[in-house]
Amino acid sequence: MDFSIKACDWSKGGEGPFLTGKSDCIVVGVFEAQTLSGAAFAIDAATGGLISRIVKAGDMDGKAGSTLFLPEVSGIGASRVLLVGLGKQDAFGQKAYGDAAKAAWRAILGTKIAQVTFALAQLPIKDRSADWAVRTAILALRELTYRFTQMKSKPEPAPRALRRVVFSVDAGDEKAVKLAAKQGAAIANGMDLTRDLGNLPGNVCTPTYLANTAKKLARDWKLKVEVLGDRQIEALKMGAFLAVTKGSVEPPQFIVLQYQGGAAKAAPVVLVGKGITFDTGGISLKPGEGMDEMKYDMCGAGSVLGTIRAIAEMGLKLNVVGIIPTCENMPAGNATKPGDIVTSMAGLTIEVLNTDAEGRLILCDALTYAARFKPAAVVDIATLTGACIIALGHHNSGLFSKDDALAGELLDASREAGDPAWRLPLDDEYQDQLKSNFADLANIGGRPAGSVTAACFLSRFTDAYPWAHLDIAGTAWKSGAAKGATGRPVPLLTQFLIDRAGQ
Structure with missing residues (x-):
C-alpha cells in the first residue's frame, strides 16, 4: 500500500489537486453540534452546501464513530465523500481520533475504493500533532488489513481494494509528517512480523x-x-x-x-x-x-x-x-x-x-x-x-x-x-x-x-x-x-x- 503526503490549506478552497484532482474518495470529519470547518467547510462550499444540508437533515449528526458516504458528488474531482462523525470538539483527543480513523478505514475497506484522500490528520487533536495523527492512521489501517492465511490450503483473497492513501496536511507539518509516515509503515511491518510469528x-x-x-x-x-x-x-x-x-x-x-x-x-x-x-x-x-x-x-x-x-x-x-x-x-x-x-x-x-x-x-x-x-x-x-x-x-x-x-x-x-x-x-x-x-x-x-x-x-x-x-x-x-x-x-x-x- 502506498502512502503519500501533500500540503493543503483548506481555508483557501482546497489548493492543488484536492478538490479538482481525481480520487475515489475524500475523507472529512464532522464535529457534533459544531459549524463545519477545514476540509468539510471547503467541500461544502464547492458542492453548493451539500454537507450543510445533510447535517441539517440529520443524516450526519457528528456522533463519534458514525460514517456516511456521499456518492456521485458533483463540484469536486473525487467521486465520493466519506463523512466521519468526530463527537464533541472539546473532547477530541487521542482516543477519539483513533476511533474516527478506524471507523473511516472500516467504511472504506468495505468498498472497492482504491485511492483515498485523508483529511482527518489536519483536525485539532488535543495534545497531539499532525505527524502523530498520520502515523496513528497508518497503524490503524494496517491493523485492519492484516490477515494470517499462511496455514490455509486455500487462502481467502484479500477483501480490500485500497492501494493508495494521500494524507492532507498543513504546509508547516509536511516534513515531520513524511518522517512519521515512514515510521508508521516500518512499525506496521514490524508488527506484522511479530503477529505472523505468534500466529x-x-x-x-x-x-x-x-x-x-x-x-x-x-x-x-x-x-x-x-x-x-x-x-x-x-x-x-x-x-x-x-x-x-x-x-x-x-x-x-x-x-x-x-x-x-x-x-x-x-x-x-x-x-x-x-x-x-x-x-x-x-x-x-x-x-x-x-x-x-x-x-x-x-x-x-x-x-x-x-x-x-x-x-x-x-x-x-x-x-x-x-x-x-x-x-x-x-x-x-x-x-x-x-x-x-x-x-x-x-x-x-x-x-x-x-x-x-x-x-x-x-x-x-x-x-x-x-x-x-x-x-x-x-x-x-x-x-x-x-x-x-x-x-x-x-x-x-x-x-x-x-x-x-x-x-x-x-x-x-x-x-x-x-x-x-x-x-x-x-x-x-x-x-x-x-x-x-x-x-x-x-x-x-x-x-x-x-x-x-x-x-x-x-x-x-x-x-x-x-x-x-x-x-x-x-x-x-x-x-x-x-x-x-x-x-x-x-x-x-x-x-x-x-x-x-x-x-
Missing part, C-alpha cells in the same frame, strides 16, 4: 524457526547475528535455561541479533525477549483447556524481532542488541521436576518449585549474558504471568523497574505510541516471598502479587545496568472470536528507541 503453530514456529527468522533479518537488513546451540549454552553454564529445555526434543537456541546504527563504541540498548515456542507447563502441566494458546508464549521474542526489523527499516541512529533465549517447555522422563535445584549463569542456585514458571528461568540467564554488552539500558519483554492479566486485564502491559528515569521513558513512549503500559511496584519487601530453604532463591513466590514476585526474581540478575521488565501476558494476543497475536508492544518499544535516538 504460527508450535510445530512450525520452533526455536530453530525463530533462529532462522533472525538470520533472514540479518541478511535483509545487514545486521549481525549469532545463534548459540546446546553445547555453547552449556559452555556458558546457563543451567536455568537448560533446565527448561530438558524435556523437549527441539533443540534450544540462544539468538543474539545486533543492529549497529550509532557510533561503534556507543553503548547499546538491549532488548531481551522470552521465546518459549510452546509451553505445556512441563511437569507442572497446565490444564488442557486453552493450552493451544501457549504457542503465543514466544511473543516477547517475536516483539524483539519485529522491533529490530522496524528500526532497521527506519535507519535509526543508535545501537540495539536483541537477545532471545528460545526453547519449548515439555513434560518428559528427563524433564526438570518440582523441587529440583539448578544453577544459573550468574552462579545463583534456584529451587524450581513450579516448572510452569519457566520464562523467568530462561530470561535470568539471558539477562546475565546481556551484561557483556555494557548496555545503556536493558528491557526484557515476556508473556510472563497470568497474575498480570488479573491485575491489569488486556489493555495495559505491566511495567516494572527500579530505575525511575528508564520507567519514565517507557511510559512516555507507551502514551505516544498508543500502546499503554502501567507501572507496578518492585519493592524489596516482595523479595522475601522468593526465599528458599534449600537454594539461593525459589522460582515462584506464591499466589499473592505473582507478577511482582516474577519481576523481583528477574531483578536479582540485573545489578550491572539500568533495567526494566514488560509483562505482556495480557496484551500480546487476543482470545475468542478475535483470537490472534496483536503485535504489541512493538509500537511502545519502537517509540522508546526513536526517543533514545532523538529522531
